[in-house]
Amino acid sequence: MKFGGTSVANIDRIKAVALKIKSEVEKKNKIIAVVSAMSGVTNDLVSLVKQASETYESSEYDAVLSSGEQVTSALLSIALQSLGIKSRSWLGWQIPIITNDVHGNARIKEIKKENILKSLDNGFVTIVSGFQGISSKNRITTLGRGGSDTSAVALAAAFSADRCDIYTDVDGIYTTDPRIVKNAKKLDYITYEEMLELASQGAKVLHTRSVALAMKYSVKLRVLSSFQNLPGTTVVNEEHNMEKSEIIGIAHNPNEAKITISIVPDKPGQAALIFGALADKGINVDMIVQSSTIDNSSTDITFTIPENDLILAQGILKNIQNEIGFSQVTSDINVVKISIVGNAMRSQPGIAKTMFATLANNQINIHVISTSEIKISVLVSSDYTELAMRSLHTAFSLDKK
Amino acid sequence: MKFGGTSVANIDRIKAVALKIKSEVEKKNKIIAVVSAMSGVTNDLVSLVKQASETYESSEYDAVLSSGEQVTSALLSIALQSLGIKSRSWLGWQIPIITNDVHGNARIKEIKKENILKSLDNGFVTIVSGFQGISSKNRITTLGRGGSDTSAVALAAAFSADRCDIYTDVDGIYTTDPRIVKNAKKLDYITYEEMLELASQGAKVLHTRSVALAMKYSVKLRVLSSFQNLPGTTVVNEEHNMEKSEIIGIAHNPNEAKITISIVPDKPGQAALIFGALADKGINVDMIVQSSTIDNSSTDITFTIPENDLILAQGILKNIQNEIGFSQVTSDINVVKISIVGNAMRSQPGIAKTMFATLANNQINIHVISTSEIKISVLVSSDYTELAMRSLHTAFSLDKK
Numbered sequence: 191m192k193f194g195g196t197s198v199a200n201i202d203r204i205k206a207v208a209l210k211i212k213s214e215v216e217k218k219n220k221i222i223a224v225v226s227a228m229s230g231v232t233n234d235l236v237s238l239v240k241q242a243s244e245t246y247e248s249s250e251y252d253a254v255l256s257s258g259e260q261v262t263s264a265l266l267s268i269a270l271q272s273l274g275i276k277s278r279s280w281l282g283w284q285i286p287i288i289t290n291d292v293h294g295n296a297r298i299k300e301i302k303k304e305n306i307l308k309s310l311d312n313g314f315v316t317i318v319s320g321f322q323g324i325s326s327k328n329r330i331t332t333l334g335r336g337g338s339d340t341s342a343v344a345l346a347a348a349f350s351a352d353r354c355d356i357y358t359d360v361d362g363i364y365t366t367d368p369r370i371v372k373n374a375k376k377l378d379y380i381t382y383e384e385m386l387e388l389a390s391q392g393a394k395v396l397h398t399r400s401v402a403l404a405m406k407y408s409v410k411l412r413v414l415s416s417f418q419n420l421p422g423t424t425v426v427n428e429e430h431n432m433e434k435s436e437i438i439g440i441a442h443n444p445n446e447a448k449i450t451i452s453i454v455p456d457k458p459g460q461a462a463l464i465f466g467a468l469a470d471k472g473i474n475v476d477m478i479v480q481s482s483t484i485d486n487s488s489t490d491i492t493f494t495i496p497e498n499d500l501i502l503a504q505g506i507l508k509n510i511q512n513e514i515g516f517s518q519v520t521s522d523i524n525v526v527k528i529s530i531v532g533n534a535m536r537s538q539p540g541i542a543k544t545m546f547a548t549l550a551n552n553q554i555n556i557h558v559i560s561t562s563e564i565k566i567s568v569l570v571s572s573d574y575t576e577l578a579m580r581s582l583h584t585a586f587s588l589d590k591k
Numbered sequence: 592m593k594f595g596g597t598s599v600a601n602i603d604r605i606k607a608v609a610l611k612i613k614s615e616v617e618k619k620n621k622i623i624a625v626v627s628a629m630s631g632v633t634n635d636l637v638s639l640v641k642q643a644s645e646t647y648e649s650s651e652y653d654a655v656l657s658s659g660e661q662v663t664s665a666l667l668s669i670a671l672q673s674l675g676i677k678s679r680s681w682l683g684w685q686i687p688i689i690t691n692d693v694h695g696n697a698r699i700k701e702i703k704k705e706n707i708l709k710s711l712d713n714g715f716v717t718i719v720s721g722f723q724g725i726s727s728k729n730r731i732t733t734l735g736r737g738g739s740d741t742s743a744v745a746l747a748a749a750f751s752a753d754r755c756d757i758y759t760d761v762d763g764i765y766t767t768d769p770r771i772v773k774n775a776k777k778l779d780y781i782t783y784e785e786m787l788e789l790a791s792q793g794a795k796v797l798h799t800r801s802v803a804l805a806m807k808y809s810v811k812l813r814v815l816s817s818f819q820n821l822p823g824t825t826v827v828n829e830e831h832n833m834e835k836s837e838i839i840g841i842a843h844n845p846n847e848a849k850i851t852i853s854i855v856p857d858k859p860g861q862a863a864l865i866f867g868a869l870a871d872k873g874i875n876v877d878m879i880v881q882s883s884t885i886d887n888s889s890t891d892i893t894f895t896i897p898e899n900d901l902i903l904a905q906g907i908l909k910n911i912q913n914e915i916g917f918s919q920v921t922s923d924i925n926v927v928k929i930s931i932v933g934n935a936m937r938s939q940p941g942i943a944k945t946m947f948a949t950l951a952n953n954q955i956n957i958h959v960i961s962t963s964e965i966k967i968s969v970l971v972s973s974d975y976t977e978l979a980m981r982s983l984h985t986a987f988s989l990d991k992k
Contacts, residue, residue: 205643238662239665241602242602242605242606242670243672243673245673247668247672250672253664253665253680254665254669256661260654260657260661261636263654264652265655267651271647279654281731283684284730330682
């Protein structure tokens with residue numbers, strides 16, 4: 191059972207979570223519960239770090255941030271004990287959850303099971319501080335924002351849990367963001383791959399890495415409300431998916447920036463130079479298109495990066511401008527990436543046509559397109575976010591689920 | 592160097608502390624700095640715990656509370672790094688500082704030196720989260736309120752530090768509380784024993800256990816302001832003490848409750864039964880007087896305990912009333928213990944007389960008296976706190992230092 195920040199936002203919520211765990215204990219289930227920091231706490235801690243210094247070692251950042259989950263796990267354990275349930279809180283280093291030493295965005299390498307197994311066998315509920323682990327250098331690491339989902343799935347995989355229930359402030363996965371499209375419908379089932387695409391294309395409910403991990407280890411994942419008693423959404427293998435519609439959902443990501451590098455001399459290796467320079471600084475390039483002039487002597491390259499990295503990227507490109515010989519760099523943050531996702535796309539070639547026609551009928555200009563086996567993403571002006579999402583939601587019959 | 596809660600109350604203060612450490616580094620000193628939680632944080636965390644449940648396992652309490660010092664140590668390390676100083680934060684379990692498993696009030700058993708020595712040798716300032724350690728069961732322990740002083744002195748002893756400087760929000764040890772006696776004077780020197788008596792009789796500047804530890808290991812202790820550049824007070828062995836006045840200081844403790852048990856049948860073992868029952872529940876009895884009736888058939892017993900334990904004590908006494916056969920229990924929280932402290936007391940028998948005469952001249956009635964080699968304490972009505980302290984301060988010539 192994993193409880194996010196809004197589910198443990200204050201002491202009353204923590205007590206409600208304790209009751210939810212109690213009801214599972216009464217069904218004779220052995221429980222590992224993973225908790226986030228109380229909502230707002232992580233942002234406050236980040237702010238303290240940034241006030242202390244604009245630049246800092248990420249190992250110290252991790253020592254500050256991991257304290258939030260430490261507090262919640264012990265408070266939840268206290269709340270459970272007050273209900274007569276045996277429980278104990280565990281920090282990442284106590285289990286231990288061993289990670290690499292990429293502070294701020296560490297990857298789990300191994301979870302030692304012995305301590306927790308003994309504690310579970312002795313009848314204790316295990317409460318784990320999410321988002322954190324320990325490096326081989328004995329320092330606290332964190333798994334990146336949203337990392338508590340990953341902690342929960344990794345623990346579920348390590349202990350071969352029957353279920354991994356992610357409790358959150360919504361009652362499941364929706365066909366799209368209900369704040370933008372009021373006809374958005376809750377899904378009873380979704381496949382791992384679809385969930386992965388939705389998460390990586392901007393749906394916020396689950397951390398992308400946690401879905402990838404769940405898929406790899408076939409962890410039975412459910413997303414459900416911590417406030418209501420509803421069945422939520424179950425993430426399943428494709429063969430188990432009962433929903434046969436073409437498209438399962440629409441994601442949007444407004445935090446993209448578009449960069450265009452104009453008139454790049456068309457020589458081999460130019461793209462490698464540009465994208466290599468960006469990758470060296472840890473900038474993730476997403477959509478890429480390249481267009482040549484008629485005589486093939488030069489090209490324009492357009493791509494997207496996270497909006498937060500724009501200033502850094504502009505600096506990097508300025509540094510290599512002379513070497514590569516391009517004429518100018520322009521950028522636009524007034525863009526949104528809208529993606530349609532669905533396993534059925536593999537076998538139904540008409541989907542792209544429907545998407546582009548729907549956008550064209552609404553006079554929405556497409557800047558960039560990228561596709562995978564089960565998704566199509568388009569970059570459009572962010573002025574059209576709502577229009578694009580609502581018209582696509584209707585065009586793919588998602589309103590009627 | 593130890594910095595208390597007010598010295599690291601906010602980011603600006605933490606940056607000021609970093610500058611103070613930098614100036615010591617520039618003198619080629621190797622530094623271990625111990626920090627408390629930012630002021631107010633520990634109280635907030637205690638409040639969260641108590642909201643979660645009135646009763647709780649103290650191991651979970653420790654997991655919550657220790658997070659405050661964790662945050663400060665990493666923030667201070669970041670502030671130092673931004674000044675170009677190599678530093679790293681250390682949690683109790685990382686050093687490790689090994690304690691017994693009396694959670695909430697643990698005692699340090701051993702400090703492993705290897706990790707810190709290596710880090711110091713590599714030129715890093717060591718920033719330690721005060722107040723915390725790790726038990727043999729691998730759980731976080733805390734050392735009791737004010738425990739960061741103890742962390743600092745224990746580290747100074749373990750590493751044979753040349754000095755242990757306790758930075759605080761006052762500029763040293765005073766002859767008495769300057770908020771009550773405006774003529775209170777700062778002391779340049781004080782002996783360990785005098786400091787220990789002052790601390791244990793209510794002076795708040797240093798944690799009593801830290802002074803006892805400093806005395807045991809001859810740690811050269813200084814108390815000084817983190818806000819001003821002043822020499823502070825140095826705690827010294829008796830032979831080094833340059834101040835030869837009779838009395839070095841006056842402490843007061845308003846948090847005492849007086850209990851009187853009336854008409855206790857005078858049989859052997861009655862006192863042991865009463866104080867044994869209180870000790871079993873962890874209640875510290877301080878001053879005790881016993882007075883017999885003329886025919887010696889029964890006695891009244893009067894004693895003091897911490898005001899916070901009064902309700903608990905009343906319950907315990909009610910439970911043993913029939914067994915012991917006393918007639919009634921009365922209590923009074925409107926009392927204050929005032930103590931005069933000074934090494935010279937050993938050789939100067941007139942001091943008690945001066946104290947009692949001063950109080951009598953001011954019409955202050957003494958409820959209970961207790962003495963040690965270097966202190967005399969009296970319990971008086973708390974209405975007379977200021978009058979008693981000011982008149983004693985004058986009577987022992989402390990105004991003129």
